[in-house]
Amino acid sequence: MRNQLKHYINGEWIESTGSETIEVINPATEEVLGKISSGTEEDLDKAVKAARDAFPSFSRSTKEERIQWLKKIAEGYEARKEELIETMTDELGAPLSVSEEVHYHMGLGHFKQAVESLEDFSFSEDRGGHTLIKESVGVSGLITPWNFPTNQTSTKIASAIAAGSPVILKPASKTPYAAMILAEIIDEAGLPKGAFNLVNGTGSVIGNGISSHPDIDFVSFTGSGSVGEKIMKNAAETIKKVALELGGKSPVIVLDDADVEEAAKTALSNIMTNTGQVCSAGTRVFIPQSMKDSFEKKIVDLLPTFLVGDPRKEGIATGPLVSKDQWDTVQSYIEKGEKEATLLAGGTGKPEGLETGYYAKPTIFTDVSNDSVIAQEEIFGPVTTIITYENLEEAIDMANDTVYGLAGYVVGKDPETVRYVASSIKAGRIKINDAKTDFNGPFGGYKQSGIGREWGDFGIEEFLEIKSVHGMPSS
Numbered sequence: 001m002r003n004q005l006k007h008y009i010n011g012e013w014i015e016s017t018g019s020e021t022i023e024v025i026n027p028a029t030e031e032v033l034g035k036i037s038s039g040t041e042e043d044l045d046k047a048v049k050a051a052r053d054a055f056p057s058f059s060r061s062t063k064e065e066r067i068q069w070l071k072k073i074a075e076g077y078e079a080r081k082e083e084l085i086e087t088m089t090d091e092l093g094a095p096l097s098v099s100e101e102v103h104y105h106m107g108l109g110h111f112k113q114a115v116e117s118l119e120d121f122s123f124s125e126d127r128g129g130h131t132l133i134k135e136s137v138g139v140s141g142l143i144t145p146w147n148f149p150t151n152q153t154s155t156k157i158a159s160a161i162a163a164g165s166p167v168i169l170k171p172a173s174k175t176p177y178a179a180m181i182l183a184e185i186i187d188e189a190g191l192p193k194g195a196f197n198l199v200n201g202t203g204s205v206i207g208n209g210i211s212s213h214p215d216i217d218f219v220s221f222t223g224s225g226s227v228g229e230k231i232m233k234n235a236a237e238t239i240k241k242v243a244l245e246l247g248g249k250s251p252v253i254v255l256d257d258a259d260v261e262e263a264a265k266t267a268l269s270n271i272m273t274n275t276g277q278v279c280s281a282g283t284r285v286f287i288p289q290s291m292k293d294s295f296e297k298k299i300v301d302l303l304p305t306f307l308v309g310d311p312r313k314e315g316i317a318t319g320p321l322v323s324k325d326q327w328d329t330v331q332s333y334i335e336k337g338e339k340e341a342t343l344l345a346g347g348t349g350k351p352e353g354l355e356t357g358y359y360a361k362p363t364i365f366t367d368v369s370n371d372s373v374i375a376q377e378e379i380f381g382p383v384t385t386i387i388t389y390e391n392l393e394e395a396i397d398m399a400n401d402t403v404y405g406l407a408g409y410v411v412g413k414d415p416e417t418v419r420y421v422a423s424s425i426k427a428g429r430i431k432i433n434d435a436k437t438d439f440n441g442p443f444g445g446y447k448q449s450g451i452g453r454e455w456g457d458f459g460i461e462e463f464l465e466i467k468s469v470h471g472m473p474s475s
Protein backbone atom coordinates (compact mmCIF):
# COMPACT_ATOMS: atom_id res chain seq x y z
CA MET A 1 0.00 0.00 0.00
CA ARG A 2 1.41 3.36 -1.07
CA ASN A 3 0.45 5.65 1.80
CA GLN A 4 2.26 8.95 1.28
CA LEU A 5 0.68 11.26 3.79
CA LYS A 6 3.15 14.14 3.91
CA HIS A 7 3.22 17.47 2.10
CA TYR A 8 6.44 19.05 0.85
CA ILE A 9 6.71 22.47 2.47
CA ASN A 10 9.73 24.74 2.98
CA GLY A 11 12.21 22.13 1.83
CA GLU A 12 10.94 19.20 3.91
CA TRP A 13 8.27 16.53 3.97
CA ILE A 14 5.91 17.35 6.83
CA GLU A 15 2.78 15.84 8.37
CA SER A 16 -0.57 17.35 7.45
CA THR A 17 -2.30 19.36 10.15
CA GLY A 18 -5.48 17.39 9.37
CA SER A 19 -6.24 13.70 9.55
CA GLU A 20 -8.41 13.24 6.48
CA THR A 21 -7.06 11.17 3.62
CA ILE A 22 -7.92 10.54 -0.04
CA GLU A 23 -7.72 7.08 -1.63
CA VAL A 24 -5.90 6.71 -4.93
CA ILE A 25 -7.33 3.99 -7.18
CA ASN A 26 -5.61 1.94 -9.87
CA PRO A 27 -8.10 2.27 -12.77
CA ALA A 28 -6.98 -0.99 -14.38
CA THR A 29 -7.70 -3.13 -11.30
CA GLU A 30 -10.14 -0.89 -9.38
CA GLU A 31 -7.96 -1.57 -6.32
CA VAL A 32 -6.78 1.03 -3.84
CA LEU A 33 -3.15 1.92 -4.60
CA GLY A 34 -2.70 3.93 -1.44
CA LYS A 35 -3.63 7.15 0.30
CA ILE A 36 -2.55 10.77 0.36
CA SER A 37 -3.42 13.49 2.85
CA SER A 38 -6.34 15.74 2.21
CA GLY A 39 -4.55 18.99 3.03
CA THR A 40 -6.06 21.74 5.15
CA GLU A 41 -6.13 25.51 4.84
CA GLU A 42 -3.47 25.58 7.56
CA ASP A 43 -1.21 23.36 5.41
CA LEU A 44 -1.73 25.71 2.49
CA ASP A 45 -0.97 28.77 4.65
CA LYS A 46 2.34 27.18 5.69
CA ALA A 47 3.26 26.55 2.07
CA VAL A 48 2.30 30.10 1.04
CA LYS A 49 4.39 31.55 3.88
CA ALA A 50 7.37 29.41 2.82
CA ALA A 51 7.00 30.61 -0.77
CA ARG A 52 6.68 34.26 0.32
CA ASP A 53 9.79 33.94 2.47
CA ALA A 54 11.65 32.41 -0.47
CA PHE A 55 10.54 35.13 -2.88
CA PRO A 56 13.10 37.90 -2.20
CA SER A 57 16.14 35.73 -2.86
CA PHE A 58 14.63 33.27 -5.36
CA SER A 59 13.28 36.07 -7.56
CA ARG A 60 16.77 37.63 -7.63
CA SER A 61 18.56 34.37 -8.45
CA THR A 62 20.67 34.55 -11.59
CA LYS A 63 19.91 32.97 -14.92
CA GLU A 64 22.93 30.68 -14.43
CA GLU A 65 21.63 29.47 -11.04
CA ARG A 66 18.22 28.71 -12.52
CA ILE A 67 19.80 26.85 -15.44
CA GLN A 68 21.81 24.71 -12.99
CA TRP A 69 18.68 23.86 -10.94
CA LEU A 70 16.74 22.94 -14.07
CA LYS A 71 19.59 20.77 -15.36
CA LYS A 72 19.79 18.95 -12.02
CA ILE A 73 16.04 18.35 -12.06
CA ALA A 74 16.26 16.95 -15.61
CA GLU A 75 19.09 14.63 -14.51
CA GLY A 76 17.15 13.50 -11.43
CA TYR A 77 14.09 12.92 -13.60
CA GLU A 78 16.07 10.74 -15.99
CA ALA A 79 17.54 8.79 -13.07
CA ARG A 80 14.04 7.86 -11.89
CA LYS A 81 12.69 7.00 -15.32
CA GLU A 82 11.45 3.47 -14.53
CA GLU A 83 9.73 4.54 -11.32
CA LEU A 84 7.96 7.43 -13.02
CA ILE A 85 6.75 5.19 -15.85
CA GLU A 86 5.47 2.48 -13.48
CA THR A 87 3.80 5.06 -11.27
CA MET A 88 1.89 6.70 -14.10
CA THR A 89 0.75 3.32 -15.36
CA ASP A 90 -0.55 2.50 -11.88
CA GLU A 91 -2.29 5.78 -11.10
CA LEU A 92 -3.54 6.77 -14.56
CA GLY A 93 -3.87 3.42 -16.29
CA ALA A 94 -1.66 4.49 -19.20
CA PRO A 95 -0.04 1.55 -21.02
CA LEU A 96 3.67 1.25 -20.11
CA SER A 97 4.64 2.32 -23.64
CA VAL A 98 2.44 5.44 -23.39
CA SER A 99 3.78 6.23 -19.91
CA GLU A 100 7.25 6.15 -21.40
CA GLU A 101 6.83 7.62 -24.89
CA VAL A 102 4.25 10.25 -24.03
CA HIS A 103 4.15 11.05 -20.32
CA TYR A 104 7.76 10.50 -19.23
CA HIS A 105 9.11 12.07 -22.40
CA MET A 106 6.92 15.20 -22.17
CA GLY A 107 7.79 15.86 -18.52
CA LEU A 108 11.50 15.68 -19.32
CA GLY A 109 11.07 17.77 -22.48
CA HIS A 110 9.78 20.76 -20.49
CA PHE A 111 12.77 20.85 -18.12
CA LYS A 112 15.22 20.56 -21.01
CA GLN A 113 13.33 23.17 -23.01
CA ALA A 114 13.33 25.60 -20.07
CA VAL A 115 17.14 25.38 -19.99
CA GLU A 116 17.32 26.08 -23.72
CA SER A 117 14.79 28.91 -23.56
CA LEU A 118 16.56 30.50 -20.59
CA GLU A 119 19.89 30.49 -22.37
CA ASP A 120 18.47 32.90 -24.98
CA PHE A 121 16.08 34.72 -22.66
CA SER A 122 16.54 38.40 -21.95
CA PHE A 123 15.24 39.74 -18.62
CA SER A 124 16.32 43.27 -19.41
CA GLU A 125 16.27 45.20 -22.65
CA ASP A 126 17.21 48.74 -23.60
CA ARG A 127 14.32 50.06 -25.73
CA GLY A 128 15.64 53.55 -26.41
CA GLY A 129 13.35 55.69 -24.27
CA HIS A 130 13.20 53.17 -21.45
CA THR A 131 14.64 49.94 -20.10
CA LEU A 132 12.26 46.98 -20.09
CA ILE A 133 12.67 44.62 -17.16
CA LYS A 134 10.99 41.26 -16.73
CA GLU A 135 10.82 39.98 -13.18
CA SER A 136 9.05 37.27 -11.21
CA VAL A 137 5.27 37.56 -11.03
CA GLY A 138 5.45 36.50 -7.37
CA VAL A 139 4.14 33.52 -5.43
CA SER A 140 2.40 31.21 -7.86
CA GLY A 141 -0.25 28.55 -7.24
CA LEU A 142 -0.21 25.62 -9.67
CA ILE A 143 -3.33 23.47 -9.98
CA THR A 144 -3.09 20.47 -12.30
CA PRO A 145 -5.41 17.75 -13.71
CA TRP A 146 -4.92 13.98 -13.72
CA ASN A 147 -4.65 13.26 -17.43
CA PHE A 148 -0.97 14.14 -17.91
CA PRO A 149 0.60 13.73 -14.46
CA THR A 150 4.13 14.83 -15.39
CA ASN A 151 3.48 16.98 -18.46
CA GLN A 152 1.13 19.44 -16.76
CA THR A 153 3.19 19.72 -13.60
CA SER A 154 6.57 19.93 -15.36
CA THR A 155 5.64 22.65 -17.83
CA LYS A 156 4.42 24.88 -15.00
CA ILE A 157 7.28 24.09 -12.58
CA ALA A 158 10.00 24.48 -15.23
CA SER A 159 8.64 27.86 -16.36
CA ALA A 160 8.25 29.07 -12.75
CA ILE A 161 11.84 28.14 -11.86
CA ALA A 162 13.10 29.79 -15.05
CA ALA A 163 11.27 32.96 -14.01
CA GLY A 164 12.38 32.80 -10.35
CA SER A 165 8.79 32.47 -9.11
CA PRO A 166 8.23 30.34 -5.98
CA VAL A 167 5.34 27.89 -6.25
CA ILE A 168 2.77 25.85 -4.39
CA LEU A 169 1.69 22.85 -6.48
CA LYS A 170 -1.61 21.08 -5.91
CA PRO A 171 -1.60 17.99 -8.10
CA ALA A 172 -4.79 16.16 -9.05
CA SER A 173 -5.72 13.81 -6.23
CA LYS A 174 -6.43 10.97 -8.70
CA THR A 175 -2.78 10.97 -9.85
CA PRO A 176 -0.61 12.46 -7.09
CA TYR A 177 2.27 10.00 -6.96
CA ALA A 178 4.22 11.05 -10.07
CA ALA A 179 4.03 14.64 -8.82
CA MET A 180 5.37 13.50 -5.44
CA ILE A 181 8.33 11.81 -7.15
CA LEU A 182 8.91 15.10 -8.96
CA ALA A 183 8.94 16.87 -5.57
CA GLU A 184 11.61 14.41 -4.35
CA ILE A 185 13.66 15.10 -7.48
CA ILE A 186 13.35 18.87 -6.95
CA ASP A 187 14.33 18.42 -3.29
CA GLU A 188 17.62 16.91 -4.44
CA ALA A 189 18.27 19.67 -6.98
CA GLY A 190 19.12 22.13 -4.21
CA LEU A 191 16.52 24.85 -4.81
CA PRO A 192 16.29 27.41 -1.98
CA LYS A 193 13.89 26.32 0.78
CA GLY A 194 10.31 27.34 0.02
CA ALA A 195 10.88 27.90 -3.70
CA PHE A 196 8.91 24.73 -4.43
CA ASN A 197 6.09 23.39 -2.24
CA LEU A 198 3.55 20.62 -2.80
CA VAL A 199 0.27 20.36 -0.90
CA ASN A 200 -2.05 17.47 -1.68
CA GLY A 201 -5.78 17.75 -1.26
CA THR A 202 -9.17 18.41 -2.75
CA GLY A 203 -10.10 21.08 -5.25
CA SER A 204 -12.65 22.51 -2.84
CA VAL A 205 -10.12 23.10 -0.03
CA ILE A 206 -6.62 23.44 -1.52
CA GLY A 207 -7.59 24.44 -5.08
CA ASN A 208 -10.14 26.93 -3.85
CA GLY A 209 -7.70 28.12 -1.19
CA ILE A 210 -5.04 28.82 -3.81
CA SER A 211 -7.33 30.84 -6.07
CA SER A 212 -8.58 33.04 -3.22
CA HIS A 213 -5.39 33.33 -1.14
CA PRO A 214 -4.41 36.98 -0.60
CA ASP A 215 -0.70 36.10 -0.56
CA ILE A 216 -0.70 34.28 -3.89
CA ASP A 217 -0.05 36.54 -6.86
CA PHE A 218 -0.68 34.23 -9.80
CA VAL A 219 -2.65 31.04 -10.43
CA SER A 220 -1.71 28.73 -13.26
CA PHE A 221 -4.53 26.24 -13.71
CA THR A 222 -5.07 23.33 -16.07
CA GLY A 223 -8.38 21.50 -15.96
CA SER A 224 -12.04 21.80 -16.81
CA GLY A 225 -13.83 24.95 -17.92
CA SER A 226 -16.25 24.86 -15.01
CA VAL A 227 -13.43 24.89 -12.45
CA GLY A 228 -11.55 27.48 -14.53
CA GLU A 229 -14.57 29.76 -14.24
CA LYS A 230 -14.64 29.37 -10.43
CA ILE A 231 -10.93 30.14 -10.26
CA MET A 232 -11.35 33.34 -12.27
CA LYS A 233 -14.21 34.47 -10.06
CA ASN A 234 -12.22 33.76 -6.89
CA ALA A 235 -9.09 35.37 -8.27
CA ALA A 236 -11.06 38.52 -9.14
CA GLU A 237 -11.45 39.38 -5.46
CA THR A 238 -7.70 39.89 -5.06
CA ILE A 239 -7.10 40.88 -8.74
CA LYS A 240 -4.81 37.90 -9.18
CA LYS A 241 -3.30 37.11 -12.54
CA VAL A 242 -4.64 33.79 -13.90
CA ALA A 243 -3.56 31.49 -16.70
CA LEU A 244 -6.13 28.88 -17.67
CA GLU A 245 -5.55 25.81 -19.83
CA LEU A 246 -9.02 24.34 -20.30
CA GLY A 247 -10.90 21.91 -22.50
CA GLY A 248 -11.30 21.43 -26.21
CA LYS A 249 -13.29 19.82 -29.02
CA SER A 250 -10.68 20.11 -31.69
CA PRO A 251 -11.26 19.59 -35.42
CA VAL A 252 -9.35 17.28 -37.74
CA ILE A 253 -9.82 18.65 -41.27
CA VAL A 254 -9.12 16.01 -43.88
CA LEU A 255 -8.49 17.54 -47.30
CA ASP A 256 -9.70 15.90 -50.50
CA ASP A 257 -6.13 15.04 -51.55
CA ALA A 258 -5.34 13.32 -48.24
CA ASP A 259 -4.26 9.71 -48.05
CA VAL A 260 -7.28 7.91 -46.56
CA GLU A 261 -5.16 5.62 -44.42
CA GLU A 262 -3.13 8.54 -42.99
CA ALA A 263 -6.36 10.38 -42.24
CA ALA A 264 -7.93 7.37 -40.49
CA LYS A 265 -4.77 6.79 -38.45
CA THR A 266 -4.71 10.45 -37.37
CA ALA A 267 -8.35 10.29 -36.35
CA LEU A 268 -7.80 7.10 -34.35
CA SER A 269 -4.60 8.09 -32.61
CA ASN A 270 -6.40 11.22 -31.42
CA ILE A 271 -8.93 9.18 -29.45
CA MET A 272 -6.85 6.11 -28.57
CA THR A 273 -3.77 7.85 -27.12
CA ASN A 274 -4.27 8.24 -23.37
CA THR A 275 -7.75 6.71 -23.88
CA GLY A 276 -8.93 9.96 -25.44
CA GLN A 277 -8.30 11.82 -22.18
CA VAL A 278 -6.42 14.57 -23.97
CA CYS A 279 -7.56 18.20 -23.90
CA SER A 280 -6.18 18.84 -27.38
CA ALA A 281 -7.57 15.63 -28.94
CA GLY A 282 -9.08 16.00 -32.42
CA THR A 283 -12.54 14.57 -31.84
CA ARG A 284 -14.47 16.09 -34.75
CA VAL A 285 -13.23 14.62 -38.01
CA PHE A 286 -14.31 16.61 -41.07
CA ILE A 287 -14.05 14.60 -44.27
CA PRO A 288 -15.10 15.43 -47.85
CA GLN A 289 -18.48 13.85 -48.68
CA SER A 290 -16.77 12.03 -51.57
CA MET A 291 -14.41 10.28 -49.13
CA LYS A 292 -17.13 9.10 -46.72
CA ASP A 293 -17.34 5.44 -47.72
CA SER A 294 -13.61 4.83 -48.06
CA PHE A 295 -12.82 6.69 -44.82
CA GLU A 296 -15.46 4.82 -42.81
CA LYS A 297 -14.20 1.49 -44.09
CA LYS A 298 -10.56 2.36 -43.35
CA ILE A 299 -11.17 3.65 -39.83
CA VAL A 300 -13.17 0.54 -38.89
CA ASP A 301 -10.49 -1.73 -40.40
CA LEU A 302 -7.72 0.04 -38.49
CA LEU A 303 -9.50 0.22 -35.15
CA PRO A 304 -8.38 -3.26 -33.94
CA THR A 305 -4.73 -2.28 -34.51
CA PHE A 306 -5.08 -0.14 -31.39
CA LEU A 307 -5.32 -2.87 -28.77
CA VAL A 308 -7.32 -2.03 -25.64
CA GLY A 309 -6.41 -3.82 -22.43
CA ASP A 310 -4.25 -4.25 -19.35
CA PRO A 311 -1.79 -1.33 -19.40
CA ARG A 312 0.96 -3.57 -18.07
CA LYS A 313 0.69 -5.98 -21.03
CA GLU A 314 3.01 -5.70 -24.03
CA GLY A 315 1.40 -4.35 -27.22
CA ILE A 316 -1.48 -2.55 -25.54
CA ALA A 317 -2.15 0.91 -27.02
CA THR A 318 -5.09 2.00 -24.90
CA GLY A 319 -5.78 1.44 -21.22
CA PRO A 320 -8.82 2.12 -19.04
CA LEU A 321 -10.36 5.50 -18.30
CA VAL A 322 -9.04 7.08 -15.12
CA SER A 323 -12.05 6.51 -12.85
CA LYS A 324 -15.56 5.17 -12.46
CA ASP A 325 -16.89 8.76 -12.75
CA GLN A 326 -15.07 9.27 -16.03
CA TRP A 327 -16.37 5.90 -17.29
CA ASP A 328 -19.96 6.91 -16.41
CA THR A 329 -19.56 10.26 -18.19
CA VAL A 330 -18.25 8.60 -21.34
CA GLN A 331 -21.10 6.06 -21.27
CA SER A 332 -23.72 8.79 -21.04
CA TYR A 333 -22.21 10.54 -24.09
CA ILE A 334 -22.20 7.28 -26.06
CA GLU A 335 -25.89 6.81 -25.17
CA LYS A 336 -26.60 10.35 -26.42
CA GLY A 337 -24.61 9.65 -29.57
CA GLU A 338 -26.64 6.55 -30.31
CA LYS A 339 -29.73 8.79 -30.49
CA GLU A 340 -28.07 11.60 -32.45
CA ALA A 341 -25.93 9.80 -35.04
CA THR A 342 -25.01 6.45 -36.61
CA LEU A 343 -22.86 4.12 -34.52
CA LEU A 344 -20.05 2.84 -36.73
CA ALA A 345 -18.05 0.96 -34.07
CA GLY A 346 -18.03 0.45 -30.31
CA GLY A 347 -20.98 1.51 -28.17
CA THR A 348 -21.88 1.38 -24.50
CA GLY A 349 -20.51 -1.12 -21.97
CA LYS A 350 -17.09 -2.64 -21.47
CA PRO A 351 -15.05 -4.45 -24.12
CA GLU A 352 -15.33 -8.23 -23.89
CA GLY A 353 -12.96 -9.77 -21.36
CA LEU A 354 -12.28 -6.43 -19.65
CA GLU A 355 -15.03 -6.42 -17.03
CA THR A 356 -12.72 -5.31 -14.21
CA GLY A 357 -11.17 -1.87 -14.71
CA TYR A 358 -12.71 1.26 -16.18
CA TYR A 359 -12.39 0.16 -19.80
CA ALA A 360 -14.62 1.70 -22.46
CA LYS A 361 -15.22 0.53 -26.00
CA PRO A 362 -13.50 2.74 -28.60
CA THR A 363 -16.49 4.31 -30.30
CA ILE A 364 -16.91 5.93 -33.71
CA PHE A 365 -19.99 7.85 -34.73
CA THR A 366 -20.75 8.87 -38.30
CA ASP A 367 -23.50 10.98 -39.94
CA VAL A 368 -22.84 13.40 -37.11
CA SER A 369 -24.22 16.92 -37.20
CA ASN A 370 -21.76 19.55 -35.97
CA ASP A 371 -24.41 21.03 -33.69
CA SER A 372 -25.18 17.76 -31.89
CA VAL A 373 -24.15 17.25 -28.26
CA ILE A 374 -21.45 14.69 -29.11
CA ALA A 375 -19.88 17.15 -31.56
CA GLN A 376 -19.99 20.14 -29.22
CA GLU A 377 -19.18 18.84 -25.74
CA GLU A 378 -15.86 17.49 -24.55
CA ILE A 379 -16.29 13.73 -23.92
CA PHE A 380 -12.73 12.96 -22.73
CA GLY A 381 -12.80 9.33 -23.76
CA PRO A 382 -12.15 7.10 -26.79
CA VAL A 383 -15.01 8.52 -28.83
CA THR A 384 -14.86 10.31 -32.19
CA THR A 385 -17.35 11.88 -34.57
CA ILE A 386 -17.23 11.90 -38.37
CA ILE A 387 -18.79 14.93 -40.05
CA THR A 388 -18.90 15.32 -43.84
CA TYR A 389 -18.47 18.52 -45.82
CA GLU A 390 -19.21 19.59 -49.40
CA ASN A 391 -16.59 22.35 -49.74
CA LEU A 392 -13.61 23.59 -47.73
CA GLU A 393 -15.25 26.82 -46.51
CA GLU A 394 -18.07 24.76 -45.02
CA ALA A 395 -15.51 22.55 -43.25
CA ILE A 396 -13.69 25.58 -41.84
CA ASP A 397 -16.94 27.21 -40.68
CA MET A 398 -18.00 24.03 -38.90
CA ALA A 399 -14.52 23.52 -37.41
CA ASN A 400 -14.73 27.00 -35.87
CA ASP A 401 -18.33 26.62 -34.78
CA THR A 402 -17.48 25.62 -31.22
CA VAL A 403 -16.95 27.41 -27.90
CA TYR A 404 -13.46 25.93 -27.82
CA GLY A 405 -10.21 26.74 -29.65
CA LEU A 406 -7.41 24.67 -28.22
CA ALA A 407 -6.05 22.73 -31.22
CA GLY A 408 -6.63 21.75 -34.82
CA TYR A 409 -5.30 19.11 -37.21
CA VAL A 410 -4.93 19.24 -40.98
CA VAL A 411 -4.38 16.12 -43.08
CA GLY A 412 -3.64 16.71 -46.76
CA LYS A 413 -1.02 17.39 -49.41
CA ASP A 414 -1.45 20.64 -51.36
CA PRO A 415 0.84 23.11 -49.52
CA GLU A 416 -1.25 26.20 -50.30
CA THR A 417 -4.49 24.60 -49.13
CA VAL A 418 -2.83 23.18 -46.03
CA ARG A 419 -1.47 26.64 -45.12
CA TYR A 420 -4.83 28.26 -45.76
CA VAL A 421 -6.70 25.79 -43.54
CA ALA A 422 -4.07 26.03 -40.77
CA SER A 423 -4.43 29.81 -40.76
CA SER A 424 -8.23 29.61 -40.79
CA ILE A 425 -8.74 27.37 -37.75
CA LYS A 426 -9.27 29.51 -34.64
CA ALA A 427 -7.14 27.58 -32.19
CA GLY A 428 -3.87 27.93 -30.32
CA ARG A 429 -2.04 24.95 -31.76
CA ILE A 430 -2.28 23.39 -35.22
CA LYS A 431 -0.67 20.13 -36.28
CA ILE A 432 -0.18 19.37 -39.97
CA ASN A 433 -0.01 15.69 -40.96
CA ASP A 434 2.52 13.86 -38.77
CA ALA A 435 4.52 16.91 -37.64
CA LYS A 436 6.62 16.38 -34.50
CA THR A 437 5.99 18.27 -31.28
CA ASP A 438 8.30 21.21 -30.61
CA PHE A 439 8.62 21.89 -26.87
CA ASN A 440 9.22 25.57 -27.60
CA GLY A 441 5.87 25.87 -29.41
CA PRO A 442 3.36 27.71 -27.18
CA PHE A 443 0.42 25.66 -25.92
CA GLY A 444 -2.91 27.20 -24.99
CA GLY A 445 -6.34 28.04 -26.26
CA TYR A 446 -8.53 30.62 -27.96
CA LYS A 447 -12.07 31.25 -26.72
CA GLN A 448 -13.25 28.98 -23.86
CA SER A 449 -10.14 26.82 -24.12
CA GLY A 450 -8.34 29.25 -21.90
CA ILE A 451 -6.20 32.28 -21.27
CA GLY A 452 -2.42 32.39 -21.61
CA ARG A 453 0.21 30.05 -22.99
CA GLU A 454 2.48 27.36 -21.60
CA TRP A 455 5.66 25.66 -22.88
CA GLY A 456 9.01 27.22 -23.81
CA ASP A 457 9.67 30.97 -23.76
CA PHE A 458 5.96 31.88 -23.82
CA GLY A 459 5.48 29.65 -20.76
CA ILE A 460 8.23 31.54 -18.91
CA GLU A 461 6.60 34.88 -19.79
CA GLU A 462 3.45 33.81 -17.90
CA PHE A 463 5.45 33.71 -14.66
CA LEU A 464 6.89 37.21 -15.17
CA GLU A 465 5.76 40.78 -14.63
CA ILE A 466 6.84 43.61 -16.91
CA LYS A 467 8.39 46.85 -15.69
CA SER A 468 9.48 49.84 -17.74
CA VAL A 469 12.21 51.94 -16.15
CA HIS A 470 12.63 55.44 -17.51
CA GLY A 471 15.99 57.13 -16.90
CA MET A 472 17.91 54.03 -15.85
CA PRO A 473 21.56 55.01 -15.21
CA SER A 474 23.91 52.95 -17.36
CA SER A 475 25.97 50.38 -15.47
Ligand code: NAD
Pocket residue numbers: 143144145146147148152170171172173201202203204206207208211222223224225227228230231244245246247248278279280378380406444445449450
Ligand atom coordinates in the same frame (compact mmCIF):
# COMPACT_ATOMS: atom_id res chain seq x y z
P1 NAD B 1 -10.89 19.45 -13.01
O1 NAD B 1 -11.15 20.85 -13.44
O2 NAD B 1 -11.97 18.70 -12.36
O3 NAD B 1 -9.66 19.43 -11.97
C1 NAD B 1 -8.42 20.02 -12.27
C2 NAD B 1 -7.75 20.40 -10.97
O4 NAD B 1 -8.53 21.40 -10.33
C3 NAD B 1 -7.62 19.25 -9.97
O5 NAD B 1 -6.38 19.35 -9.30
C4 NAD B 1 -8.78 19.52 -9.02
O6 NAD B 1 -8.57 19.01 -7.72
C5 NAD B 1 -8.79 21.05 -8.99
N1 NAD B 1 -10.06 21.65 -8.57
C6 NAD B 1 -11.30 21.08 -8.52
N2 NAD B 1 -12.20 21.97 -8.04
C7 NAD B 1 -11.53 23.11 -7.80
C8 NAD B 1 -11.90 24.40 -7.31
N3 NAD B 1 -13.17 24.68 -6.97
N4 NAD B 1 -10.96 25.36 -7.21
C9 NAD B 1 -9.68 25.11 -7.57
N5 NAD B 1 -9.26 23.91 -8.01
C10 NAD B 1 -10.17 22.92 -8.13
O7 NAD B 1 -10.31 18.73 -14.30
P2 NAD B 1 -9.86 17.21 -14.44
O8 NAD B 1 -11.07 16.36 -14.44
O9 NAD B 1 -8.78 16.91 -13.46
O10 NAD B 1 -9.18 17.23 -15.89
C11 NAD B 1 -9.91 17.15 -17.05
C12 NAD B 1 -10.13 18.51 -17.69
O11 NAD B 1 -8.89 19.18 -17.84
C13 NAD B 1 -10.69 18.43 -19.07
O12 NAD B 1 -11.70 19.40 -19.25
C14 NAD B 1 -9.52 18.74 -19.98
O13 NAD B 1 -9.83 19.24 -21.23
C15 NAD B 1 -8.78 19.72 -19.15
N6 NAD B 1 -7.36 19.76 -19.54
C16 NAD B 1 -6.89 20.85 -20.22
C17 NAD B 1 -5.58 20.90 -20.64
C18 NAD B 1 -5.03 22.08 -21.37
O14 NAD B 1 -3.81 22.25 -21.36
N7 NAD B 1 -5.83 22.91 -22.01
C19 NAD B 1 -4.73 19.85 -20.37
C20 NAD B 1 -5.23 18.75 -19.68
C21 NAD B 1 -6.56 18.72 -19.26
